[in-house]
Amino acid sequence: MNTTIASMDDSGSLIEQVAAALRNRVPLRIRGGDSKAFLGRRITGEEIDLRSHRGVVSYDPTELAITVRSGTPVTDLNALLAAQNQMLPCEPPVFNGAATVGGMVASGLAGPRRPWAGSVRDFVLGCRLITGQAKSLRFGGEVMKNVAGYDVSRLMAGSFGCLGILTEVSLKVLPRPRASHSVSLELSAAEALLKLSAWRRAAVPVTGAFHTQGRLYIRFEGGEGSVREALALAGGEEADPSIWEELREQRLDFFGGERPLWRLSVPALATVQGWPQDTLFDWGGAQRWVKSDEPASALREMAEKAGGHASCFTPVPGVESLHPLGPALLRFHQQLKAKMDPCGIFNPGRMYADL
Template sequence: MQGAHRDRDDTNRLIDRVRQAIANQEPLRIRGSNSKHTLGRRVDGVDIDTRSNCGIVSYDPSELVITARSGTPLSEVNAVLDAANQMLPAEPPTFGGMATIGGAVASGLSGPRRPWAGSLRDFVLGCRVVTGEGRHLRFGGQVMKNVAGYDVSRLIAGSFGCLGLLTEVSLKVLPKPRASAFLSIATDAEEALRELAAWRKSALPVSGACHFDGRLHVRLEGGEGSVRAATDRIGAEAAESSFWEALLEHRLSFFNNTEDTRALWRLSLPNNTSLIPLPGDTLIDWGGAQRWLRSDASAGEIRSIVSAHGGHATCFRSVESVEPFHPLAEPLVRYHQRLKARLDPHRILNPGRMYADL
């Protein structure tokens, strides 16, 4: 099943390294391929690289579950699933094939299918984690469900290593759709959002909707009959499937224009939010729920606009002096601090990566 893929259980080295850091009161900067190093606050610590801890631990397509060590390349996991005509429904980006499965879960990033299939966190069934006390624990349904009532395996998703060092993760997978179609419509952003609102009410089998550069790109997935009927109703021109991989992997010019030095912001909004004026250039994804913004405006201005519409804003590519993650309300700050204190009492695991107080 694994062919020429690397398979190495390096868990003991990672545990020993964490315990050594605890003894020396030495902060650690957890990293895999470093593909998401621009997301989050700078961590002043010694690198601990997870990529040597790699390989598919178990995978039975009939069970719809795959378990892999944290340093396993995400592209390798995708290839194994693809051979069985299955997939990770949330489409975490591989960022040029560099990302690891541990980094994907730790960042919690999901691709264009997220509003219709669910987030990556929704598909985490269990994990093994080295805590900030140097304990190697299993969370999920197999041995240990929680700590103090928390579903820790899902809390780990999106925690950026602040709560524990992932060594292994189990994810639910799904069969690939039987049929798909890729469409493109020349329209402005306001009209695109109106069309998408109407399609939601009609339950069309949309699994991707992005407005970029004057065009609404639509991906349809499902049974052959439903995809064909939706294609006929929308009545748009056929497009290349390659657009969706370029969007997922941030290869569109909006993301990788090296001459554009403006900050890149990721805005999360309710999916029924109409077009709102934003200070810069935008790309609309997730049918309107995710909007990417290139802007020189201040963090305060951007977050004020987004908060007024019930959303939050993340500076996806860090700008010095800008807090990357949206400020938390005081009750949430206390909640996060209690979690950090419970799982990393010595504050050695990615301290400050998300917020200064964590």
């Protein structure tokens, strides 16, 4: 396993490109590996590529923290951490190895472990970013406190590059679990969600749970004793541990086919009655993948009634990728955008037409 990461500081060139864009009032399309280009609205503008800006800035395994440049491939970061028996707890997808650390934070996508370990945002300690005034500033971490009431470093998680250009990210990491074992059980979706809820209350060490085609797949992780007890409690059949990577990277058979793929984020115990037949229940029921030709309005209404929201992961003509914002929330986003990117040059319209 290669545990070295090529290093290059390209921040000077990136700042110059932003300054030129400001002078010429030219919008910028920020890209890393482009592995998540399917998410959000299509935008035009001069491309600014961060893949050359990569490498480890600092890493002390004993401190459980690492700072890397945003163009660093997530696969390289995973390999470096694994060599120290550590990991990114949020288990982000790598999408054929193209995903970069900057794109990981900007999209906020997390893998199967997210409900039990936390989101990408939860593990961002700080960042350095190029602002809408072409200045390089550092936020969070040990360098300077955030200002104006905003935790800027965490605001960048899920911002899709609309607030600034991430150049460095400081992340909290964790030791890899001492024991890990996966099993599957034959259960209905409703039975599976109730069982998972009971296990959560009993502090059973679940770190992954999804249901598809009448089977619940569970991953137990922790100390040898606690995992052994969990297996005795759950029963079931042994499952190939690679299934979690297949799920995370959307390579399961469920994700194939031509029908649009929707992600519905709802409370874990939201009813399963009335849901489309082709639904994969992930995150213990809180993330529901749906393959459906139903109108966007119908799927979004279903998500809203359950107390959540729906995003389309497959480009569909005339369909917004992200769930529409209410007037008050949209106004807050617009005010934040105006504060962070007053000239509106960073990924304009990527999330919503009015941002």
